[in-house]
């Protein structure tokens with residue numbers, strides 16, 4: 398079975414101008430008055446979550462484990478007439494960025510759950526080493542506590558249309574005894590009411606409690622910690638019902 402992140406073309410099918418506008422609005426409202434001019438995304442993928450920030454005047458840099466995702470990210474930036482500094486690395490070892498500092502270091506796209514809980518803590522420490530004094534550390538995640546409590550299994554997307562084809566995406570989640578969850582991503586491509594292509598991917602996640610990350614951030618001296626739904630203008634404010642959340646905290650200034 399091919400890996401989703403080797404198929405950046407399929408991963409990005411969900412992209413649209415409307416989604417990009419929503420992502421940009423979400424960031425604009427979420428970042429609010431925070432002084433952020435440079436941002437490093439350590440799971441930038443194809444850049445769908447962070448390239449839209451370039452239009453807000455933020456200089457974006459990124460790294461990711463997948464060359465295919467980075468390659469697509471680079472092409473997307475150049476298609477917009479911009480550029481983005483990219484490196485291929487695991488976020489558990491960010492030494493490729495050693496000596497650099499950013500106003501904000503972020504992990505986008507629910508990526509921290511790819512590694513086990515102790516590596517989530519390790520990764521937050523590595524991210525912190527690249528945050529300027531007074532800067533920000535930020536990540537987004539699915540609300541694993543809610544998913545595990547409800548043993549949610551199915552996640553549906555609205556169909557989308559590309560090149561005259563209708564594309565359906567459904568996720569089926571297998572909950573394992575050790576607490577890990579396999580996401581099965583099922584794509585079907587339809588034309589004239591016939592499915593002519595199917596693509597199936599499996600991704601293994603390691604759910605973590607939000608407090609694991611918050612405790613680490615506090616231990617590292619982060620303050621002014623905010624937790625918001627994604628997008629932040631969602632009406633749902635009850636954390637136990639929020640599907641996806643984002644956390645940001647500010648590093649001590651000196």
Ligand SMILES: C[S@@+](CC[C@H](N)C(=O)[O-])C[C@H]1O[C@@H](n2cnc3c(N)ncnc32)[C@H](O)[C@@H]1O
Pocket residue numbers: 402439440441442443444445446460461462463466486487488489505506507508511512
């Ligand atoms: C769901 S995608 C999100 C990509 C991008 N942030 C976005 O929103 O489009 C998750 C990304 O995390 C990356 N990833 C997974 N494990 C990683 C790791 N250990 N280090 C760095 N990147 C990782 C994958 O290659 C993939 O690009």
